[in-house]
Amino acid sequence: MLDRARKRNRRLSPSVSAAAPPVQNPSSPIPQTLPPRLLPSHAPTSLAMAASSSHGPAAAAGGDDEEPYLLGFIVSQIVGMRYYNASVTGREAVGLVRQPLNGYDGNAIAVFSARNEQVGHLPARLAAVLAPLLDSHLLAAAHGIVPRSDSKINRNAYTLPCQVHLFARPAAAAAVEAALLDANVDLITDVHPEFALSQAAVVMERAKKSDRDIDKLFSHVGKEGGKARIEPVEAPGDVVMSELFDHQKEALGWMVRREESSELPPFWEETGDGVFENSLTSQKTEKRPPPLKGGIFADDMGLGKTLTLLSLIGRTKARNVGVKKNKGAKRRKVEDAGEGSRTTLVVCPPSVFSSWVTQLEEHIKAGSLKVYMYHGERTRDKEELLKYDVILTTYSILGTEFEQEGSPVKDIEWFRVILDEAHVIKNSAARQTKAVIALNAERRWVVTGTPIQNSSFDLYPLMAFLRFQPFSIKSYWQSLIQKPLEKGNKTGLSRLQNLLGAISLRRIKESDMGTNNMVDLPPKTVLACYIDLSAEEREYYDQMELEARNKVQEFGDGDSILRNYSTVLYFILRLRQLCDDVALCPLDMKAWFPANSLEDLSKNPELLKKLASLVDDGDDFDCPICLCPPTKTVITSCTHIYCQTCILKILKSSSSRCPICRRTLSKEDLFLAPEVKHPDEDGPGNPRVERPPSSKVQALLRLLKASQNEDPSSKSVVFSQFRKMLILLEAPLRQAGFKTLRLDGSMSAKKRLQVIQQFAHGGLDSPTVLLASLKAAGAGVNLTAASTVYLFDPWWNPGVEEQAMDRVHRIGQKKEVKVIRLIVKGSIEERILSLQERKKKLISSAFGKKKGGKEDKEMRVEELMMMLGVGEE
Known part of the structure; x- marks a missing residue:
């Protein structure tokens, strides 16, 4: 086994080596380490390389010693090409697909081109050695590359040279090397004189591309993304009744421009000989990469993103014409089953359903858009769904149907897919994340006011959904963005800013000076009330x-x-x-x-x-x-x-x-886990031992009474992440004369909508205090009937708190909004505020101008200790 020092010198996180696709293995847990276009339709969807994610506490325990690295490469051939019509160019990444059910050879490893066409197989002798290593997970991945050739590749040849790069974790390296040695397979490692002949991006980039070169590429893309002025576009008057604000017209113009673009995606360029090359990865292809029709719509919460999106959908409906042809390239029509599909799929959390329904009722002319709720009892008829302009569904439904046969949402080629509150898919391993990434659509929109909640890694699943290569490959995201940020490199933040600048639009309600700069909203004041x-x-x-x-x-x-x-x-x-x-x-x-x-x-x-x-x-x-x-x-x-x-x-x-x-x-x-029984949701709350209200409850009562005395018609929302706390608050608030409602995650979507409507109702007998959980009311809910927000307990994720505040401070609010944090002195709550500040710096800097500083990592050991005050004097 190679000594540890040498291993560390050539350890390459899979992130830097993903120029070629890894062998697919059906038992690996996490998908989407490849651009979807590299995946054959009949191939397994899970990839062995994905198990190398260094995200989360479990990974922290293992550290770098658990991370796969490049063992070396094998010089081999692609065989059996006579039986297939596909072709491969020099210096092309090829997909190696494990085929355990192959009727001719149970060890078969097929080779696919970048256009999803089978080219051939690896030789049976080599496959017999690699297949058991892959099936047993001793090998984490294998990458195939057809090396560059000075002469034109003979398309009539029965074989082609192929370099097979092997990755393994340190603990498995000895076993892999021993198996190759026993089979007389020559593994070319970094100490081998022929190692420099490797065509892998990681090896070639080290030889010819410095970090400074890569930073220049990012800088160029950032300038390209922000150079064009956004031309405002009016909402279609025959569909949308409401007049858009100026910032909404600009957003609509930006989205229309991106959807109608025929430009090459960022980092791609035409070399002049009919070949397209990715300047970042050196990947080449003869097929023109399709435009990136979509992006991240990340306007601040409360700026009316839903109405802007409905205007975009309405514009599609109003025009109702075929997709135009472009001089620079052929653009395919968005079709399904031979018919032009103009259906938009909107995916959102259940709590956001009511917001979409309300916006449709308030702003869209009756009968101009046909809407179908793909929720509860629903049709399985694909043709039926295509009769509608908008299909509303939830992430959980897509996750449930992801592994089901006969799900129409998986089969339809949607005209457009919109992910609302898209931060829901921040976990790339979750089934619902895999489900939305697998959806078929040309136009793809990520919509969220909080694209980053904890770490820059929250953005990776969004890139995978947008199919923004190479960042839709987890390994590239980790090597080019995530790791430079985690190491505190200034270039990491600059790269992230340029990348987001190329594909996202984000405007905020308030400038750094605290004045409203996007829309004429009443001011919002955030105060802290410290409690002994x-x-x-x-x-x-x-x-x-x-x-x-x-x-x-x-x-x-x-x-x-x-x-x-x-x-x-x-x-x-x-x-x-x-x-x-x-x-x-x-x-x-x-x-x-x-x-x-x-x-x-x-x-x-x-x-x-x-x-x-x-x-x-x-x-x-x-x-x-x-x-x-x-x-x-x-x-x-x-x-x-x-x-x-x-x-x-x-x-x-x-x-x-x-x-x-x-x-x-x-x-x-x-x-x-045994089911924890909850009290009756509609009852007056749990009986409790008679005791004085806590210090924090008493402070809340004083604040509510002062607010009521100042304005008897005012309404308040009290947020807590503890459902039991909301129940405990009901009795003392009612005893003090407040009419209350409760909104928490245990309620059905129908019940939540009823509560929100009750709270919005005016009049002398209307409820004045809404007790709401951050989960149930933190996203997609309009609570502008209230003008005061109480954050009863702080969260360490500032994005969740911002969402809660902006349920009240949003378009439609007529009064000045006051947000009051209740913080216990000398407690863990003060430390949570410090942690929030770290995360806010990352979120603001990612979309703002470069300010330097080290990115906040996930809450790992040092943060756990900080939360408990370990090490404090």
Whole structure:
């Protein structure tokens, strides 16, 4: 086995080596490391390279030692070309597709061109060696490249030379090299004199392209993206009744220009001999890359993006003409089943349905747009759906139908797909993310006021959906954008800004000076109200915080902290709850976690129930694998919490270990979390032990009374991420004379819409306080009936809080908006505000001018320790 020092010198994250597609392997967990056009329609959709993602706590535990690197390459041939009509040019990436069900050879590895056409196979002798290594996951990936030739490639040849580049993790490298040696297969490594002959982008770019060259390319693309003035476009008067604001007309003009563009995508250029080359990756093709018809519409929340989108849809309907031909290139018609399709698919969270329905009723002329709700009971007839102008559906429905046969949304070639609140797909491993990426459409729009919520990696799934090459390949995103940012390189931020400048539009409501610069909205003021805990509350809080710090210090190093991730999250959750109300937090914390933090759950059913309630109590608890709230929550015997789907995929891999603590797991070590029973949703709230309201509740009551005295007609929204807290607030608010409504994630979409409509209703007997969870009301909900927002507890994700504020501060608001944060002095809540500031810098700098600074990473060990105050004096 090669020594570690040499390995580190040539370790290449798969990110830098993706000029050629990896071998596809049906058992690998995460798809979309390739441009969709490189995937044959009949091939498996999961790729082995994707398992190398370095995102999330589980990856942090493994570090660079878990990351695949380039072992070397094998000089081989593509054989059997006589049986296929496809051709390949010199220096072309080819797809290597594992075909375990091939009737002639169970080890078969097929070769496909960049145009999804089969070219041939790898020789049977080589396939017999590589197939078992790939099937067993010892090899993480194999990349194929037809090397550049000085002479014209003979298109009638039966064989072609091919370089096969192999990637493996350090732990598997020795086994791979031994297998190749036993089979007398010559692996050319970086110490081999012929290594420089490799045509892989990673090797060639190191030889001829410096970082400075790459930065110049990004700079050029950034200038190209922002040089053209946006010409405003009016909404079609025969469809849209409302007059657009100037900024909406400009946005409509920008979107129309992008949809009608015939330009080459960023980084592509024509070389003059009928060949197109990507200047960033050196990939060449004889087929003209299609224009990037779409982009990221990232205007600030509350600026009327939905009406702008309806105007775009209406313009398509009003024109109702065939797609024009362009002088520079042939442009295909957007068709389905031979008929011109003009149907737009809108995908959004359930809470946003009501917003689209309301906007359609308020702004669109009756009967001018035919709308179908693809939700609940729905047609499976593709032709029926194509009769409509707009199809509204949800991410969850697409995720459910992703693996189902006969789903019409998968088969239709949509005229346009719009992802509303697109930050929902920030997790590239989630099934709903895979589902939207796989949709067929030429025009693709990402719409969100918060494209970055935690990390720049939130943008990668958006690039994959837009099919913006090469950034739709995870490995390229990591090498060119993610890793420079994480290392604190100034060029990383500059690249990100230029990239977004080329494909996105973002305007904000307020300038740096605090004056409204986009639309005539009343001002918004954000204030902090600091609260002192009572002596009793402080005693409980300090005891819990001391216990948490001691426990984390017992864990010692960062790896140990991550192995005990659930324990750390438990303490963070309970400290946050103690700031709200002691009644939220069980105080017998020592009974929760025995001395042995890895106690076997099979021997402790009570611990299983308590861990299940941990997930239920915390609306923001995420599965450490997919970084989304767990679905079908599973708790392992080592007390770690995952989605059932996520952990089962891990168990199918060769490691079969817990991603956090690395303890060996089997299906017998997994426990479905017991269902946590909720009180009656429509009841007056849970009976509770009679006790004075908490310090924070008392502060809220004082603020609400002062606001009511100032303006008796004013309405307020109180946001909390704890559903139990919303229930606890109902009784004291009603006793104080406030009429309340509650809006939380346990309610159906129909019930939520009823609550929103009730709250918007005026009159003496109308509700004056809405108690809302950030999840249920943080996106796509119009709450302009209120003018005051109370953030009862802070989130560490500032984007979620901004969404909540802008449910009130948006177009349609007539009063000045006041936002009040309730923060407990000397607590974890103050530390959360510090964490928010880090994330805000990343979000603002990504779309703004270069300001330097290091990108905020995911909440890893140092942030977990910061949250608990470990290391503070």
